[in-house]
Each structure stands twice: as structure tokens, then as C-alpha cells.
Amino acid sequence: MTPGGGSGPMKDCEYSQISTHSSSSPMESPHKKKKSVPKRKWEVFPGRNKFFCNGRIMMARQTGVFYLTLVLILVTSGLFFAFDCPYLSEKITPAIPAIGGILFFFVMGTLLRTSFSDPGVLPRATPDEAADLERQIDIANGCSSGGYRPPPRTKEVIINGQTVKLKYCFTCKIFRPPRASHCSLCDNCVERFDHHCPWVGNCVGKRNYRFFYMFILSLSFLTVFIFAFVITHVILRSQQTGFLNALKDSPASVLEAVVCFFSVWSIVGLSGFHTYLISSNQTTNEDIKGSWSNKRGKENYNPYSYGNIFTNCCAALCGPLSPSLIDRRGFIQPDTPQLAGPSNGITMYGATQSQSNMAAATPLLQSEPSITSEELPLPGKTSLSGPCATLTLGQPTPPSSMPNLTSDSGLTDIIPLKEEHEGHQFLTPEEAPSPPGMLPSGSPMAHSRTMHVLSLASQDSLHEDSVRGLVKLSSV
Numbered sequence: 034m035t036p037g038g039g040s041g042p043m044k045d046c047e048y049s050q051i052s053t054h055s056s057s058s059p060m061e062s063p064h065k066k067k068k069s070v071p072k073r074k075w076e077v078f079p080g081r082n083k084f085f086c087n088g089r090i091m092m093a094r095q096t097g098v099f100y101l102t103l104v105l106i107l108v109t110s111g112l113f114f115a116f117d118c119p120y121l122s123e124k125i126t127p128a129i130p131a132i133g134g135i136l137f138f139f140v141m142g143t144l145l146r147t148s149f150s151d152p153g154v155l156p157r158a159t160p161d162e163a164a165d166l167e168r169q170i171d172i173a174n175g176c177s178s179g180g181y182r183p184p185p186r187t188k189e190v191i192i193n194g195q196t197v198k199l200k201y202c203f204t205c206k207i208f209r210p211p212r213a214s215h216c217s218l219c220d221n222c223v224e225r226f227d228h229h230c231p232w233v234g235n236c237v238g239k240r241n242y243r244f245f246y247m248f249i250l251s252l253s254f255l256t257v258f259i260f261a262f263v264i265t266h267v268i269l270r271s272q273q274t275g276f277l278n279a280l281k282d283s284p285a286s287v288l289e290a291v292v293c294f295f296s297v298w299s300i301v302g303l304s305g306f307h308t309y310l311i312s313s314n315q316t317t318n319e320d321i322k323g324s325w326s327n328k329r330g331k332e333n334y335n336p337y338s339y340g341n342i343f344t345n346c347c348a349a350l351c352g353p354l355s356p357s358l359i360d361r362r363g364f365i366q367p368d369t370p371q372l373a374g375p376s377n378g379i380t381m382y383g384a385t386q387s388q389s390n391m392a393a394a395t396p397l398l399q400s401e402p403s404i405t406s407e408e409l410p411l412p413g414k415t416s417l418s419g420p421c422a423t424l425t426l427g428q429p430t431p432p433s434s435m436p437n438l439t440s441d442s443g444l445t446d447i448i449p450l451k452e453e454h455e456g457h458q459f460l461t462p463e464e465a466p467s468p469p470g471m472l473p474s475g476s477p478m479a480h481s482r483t484m485h486v487l488s489l490a491s492q493d494s495l496h497e498d499s500v501r502g503l504v505k506l507s508s509v
Contacts (some may be wrong), residue, residue: 075361079157080221088362090149092234093219099148099234106144106252109292110137113259116285117266124269129262136255143248144233151357152238153224155205155213163206170201195336212337214318224355228317237317240357243350246307253297253304260293314338314345 075088083092092099110133118130158166170186186201188208199208202215205222209215214226216236225239237245263286270279280287310320313327314337325335339345 071364073361074359074363074365077365078359078361080154081219082221084361091151091361092148093229093231093236095218095231096234098231102144102232105292105296106137106140109259109289110255112285112289113263116283117263117289120266120269120283121262125265133255133258133262136251136258140248140251140255143244143251146244147237147241147248148233148235150235150241150244151359151361152236153226153240153355154219154238154357154359155207155210155222155224156359157204157222158206166206166208193336195334197336212316212319224358225316226318240355243354246304246311246350249300249304249307253301256293256297256300259289260297263289263293311346311349312342314348 073088075084075091078084081094083094083096084090085092113133114130114137118133121129186208188199190197190199190211192211197211199211201208202222204215204220207222209222210224212225213222215222216226216229218229219236221236223236223238225242227237227242227245229236230245233245233248235241266283267276267279267286267290270282273279274282307317310317313335315325315335319325324333325337326333327338328334339348
């Protein structure tokens with residue numbers, strides 16, 4: 034072979050490199066769809082809450098009084114630091130503005146923590162859970178209502194020897210846990226519900242009660258602190274220039290004294306009331322309703338009390354903080370795939386609808402290779418064409434007795450070459466019996482996509498091999 038003569042055929046046999054970037058994958062649809070941005074749970078939250086910062090901040094719908102609380106604290110503290118602290122630090126001690134600053138930042142931190150956090154909202158039941166709960170209620174009551182009156186929707190549990198009734202919430206479709214209640218303003222069931230406080234713009238429950246208590250307690254100290262040192266400032270100035278001149282020199286001190294005077298009574302009183310509730314391990318809701326008594330001898334004694342003031346305070350203020358149950362920043366999960374129906378009379382086992390769609394979009398999972406007479410380059414030789422064959426998802430596998438036709442070596446072992454049998458006379462393919470494991474040509478399964486179709490030359494070779502075996506057996 035000359036170098037010049039070999040260049041032509043080599044060019045015909047060259048393989049073109051497949052580009053992995055220009056062509057689209059068989060799994061991709063021809064029409065590209067826009068990716069839908071998944072929604073977060075706070076965007077479809079069923080309650081009446083408002084969310085900020087992508088669901089990180091959760092508040093009630095009515096927040097006007099909360100802004101009033103912020104203005105009162107910021108304005109009063111700002112006037113105190115601007116007009117009173119310079120004079121007091123010079124005449125008395127520089128520790129006064131330092132202590133006032135610590136109290137101010139602690140008050141603001143606990144206020145924002147109470148207002149922006151989840152108070153312990155209980156998630157509502159899904160439609161399936163609500164339907165299952167309705168069936169349980171009907172079974173528990175024996176379906177004796179007959180449509181005239183609704184069945185009783187209460188459950189009884191025993192806590193520390195005391196019977197506690199669990200009420201059914203018709204809005205959330207759940208039985209409320211002990212000490213939980215439904216807030217009509219936020220339209221949520223809150224775990225260990227204390228009350229809805231408009232001053233903080235949120236419900237007060239299990240997850241933010243400790244921060245609420247520290248807020249009102251620190252606010253009491255800050256109010257008393259500002260009021261006391263404002264009066265001290267006015268007295269020191271009045272000793273130098275007179276009382277009226279002192280009021281004229283610092284009019285901001287007058288405003289601070291008035292605000293603190295009318296605020297300190299309610300704030301200090303509220304702090305004392307919640308100190309009593311914490312020491313007895315009660316909530317405001319339970320105390321107003323008169324649910325429990327602090328005396329163990331009575332029938333309605335408090336089952337949640339530890340019997341010790343110090344232990345009750347530690348349980349309310351120092352116990353572990355329970356996680357949020359609503360997962361407000363989580364993504365909405367799509368529906369779970371369901372089993373597809375039967376196809377062509379064959380039941381699909383273990384294949385979901387998404388898998389069948391994937392099989393329909395993938396050519397390798399649809400087409401099966403076949404051996405035809407046009408694809409045989411030489412007589413007596415067999416070859417495979419097309420990609421590797423795999424079974425369609427969900428369809429039954431062929432029986433183990435069927436020969437494996439996926440490799441050239443297996444075919445050469447089963448299908449003998451024609452050159453080896455020249456000069457022999459055999460029966461025609463119609464007269465010879467079918468070999469074991471092969472289906473007759475008229476069977477409906479012969480046209481299944483999961484079966485391999487043999488060419489006429491291959492069928493003749495199989496029939497010749499089977500007849501030769503029958504002859505040998507008859508001679509024995």
C-alpha cells in the first residue's frame with residue numbers, strides 16, 4: 034500500500050469528534066421552560082402575621098403600638114443622654130451614663146427579641162391529617178351523633194395526677210397541647226400561650242416569654258433610673274440658680290420626668306405581676322381564668338408547678354429554648370411522585386411516574402437493537418447494531434432461560450456459521466420445532482420492545498442446530 038493511495042480511504046474512515054457543548058442532552062426537552070422560583074413557607078403562611086427580611090422577622094398584624102413603645106424609649110433615653118448625663122457625669126460620677134447605656138441596650142435587645150421572634154406557633158394540620166383526625170373523632174364517639182349535633186371534641190390527659198382537657202381548634206384542625214391557646218388577633222395556636230401584647234407587637238408564648246419578662250424587668254430599672262437622676266439633675270440646678278431657672282435651663286428634664294412618672298407605675302406593676310406568675314409557674318391566661326390554685330390540697334392545684342419558687346423561676350427563665358415548629362423560612366416541597374398506571378397490560382412495579390417520564394425522554398431506554406438481514410455484511414456472520422440494549426424501566430425482565438444476545442461472543446456460540454454446515458440437508462424453518470426458551474413467531478410477546486428480533490439467517494442457523502441435536506439423540 035502506497036502512502037498516497039492510503040490517504041483517500043483513511044479520510045473516509047475518520048471519526049468526527051462529538052461536541053459536548055453544542056448538542057443538547059437527551060434528557061433535556063426541546064423547549065426550555067423557565068425555572069420556577071420555589072416559594073418559602075412564610076409567603077403562604079395561613080396566620081395574620083407580617084414577615085420581614087425574607088421571613089427572619091415575624092410580627093403581628095397590628096404594630097402601631099409597638100412603634101409607640103419604640104418612640105417612647107428612644108426619645109426618653111435620648112433626651113436623658115443628651116441633656117442630663119453631661120451635667121451628672123461632671124458633678125457626680127461618669128458611671129451614671131455608663132450604667133444608663135447598659136440598661137438602654139439591654140432593654141432594646143430584649144424588646145426586639147420578643148417582638149421579632151416566633152412565640153411558639155403550632156403548625157396547622159394538613160387536609161389529610163385533618164381528615165384522619167375527623168375519622169378518629171367519629172370512631173371514638175361511635176358515630177352516634179347521627180348528624181343532629183357535632184361529636185364532643187375534647188380529650189383528657191393526666192399531668193402529675195391532675196386531669197387536663199385538650200380542646201379542639203376548629204381553625205387549626207388540631208387538638209391543642211396543654212397550656213396552648215388560639216390567639217384571635219394573630220389567628221394562630223400558640224404553645225404555652227400567655228397573652229397577646231400590643232406593646233411589643235407580638236404574642237407572648239413559650240419561645241419568647243423569658244425575653245418578654247427580662248424586657249419589662251429591665252425597662253422598670255431603666256425608667257426608675259432615668260426618673261431618679263432627672264430629679265437629681267433638677268435639684269442640683271435649682272440649688273444654684275433657683276427652681277424656675279433650673280426648669281428653664283433644661284426643659285428636656287421636665288418632659289423626661291413626666292413620661293417616667295406616668296410609666297413607672299404600670300411597668301413596675303406589670304413586672305411584679307409576672308414575677309408572681311413565674312414563681313408559681315402559671316401563665317396570664319391561666320391566672321385570669323382561675324384555672325389552677327397554688328395549694329396542693331385543693332382539687333384544682335397547679336400540675337405544672339414544681340412546688341418550689343426557685344425551681345419554677347429556673348424552669349421559666351433558664352430552661353432550654355424549644356425550636357420553632359413552623360419552619361417559616363423553609364421551602365414549599367413539591368408533591369411526592371405517585372405510582373403510574375399499567376401500560377399495555379403490563380403492571381409497572383417499583384417505577385414511579387417520574388421514572389417513566391425519564392424513560393420516555395431517553396432514547397436509550399426506548400429503542401432496542403435488532404439484527405436484520407441488511408446489516409449482515411457477510412453470509413454466516415452476525416453483528417449487533419445500535420446502542421447497548423437495556424430493559425425499559427418497570428417492565429418484567431425476560432426469563433433466565435433466554436440466551437443473552439448482547440455480546441458478539443454469545444452470538445457466535447449460539448448461532449453457528451454457515452460455512453461449517455455446507456453440504457448437509459436439514460428441515461426447513463417451518464418444519465423444525467422451536468428451541469427451548471424461544472417464543473413462537475405468532476406470539477404477541479414477539480413484538481415487545483424488550484425482546485430481540487432475529488434475522489432470517491440467524492433463525493435458520495438456530496433451527497439447523499436444534500435439528501442436528503435431535504438427530505444425535507435419535508441415533509443414540
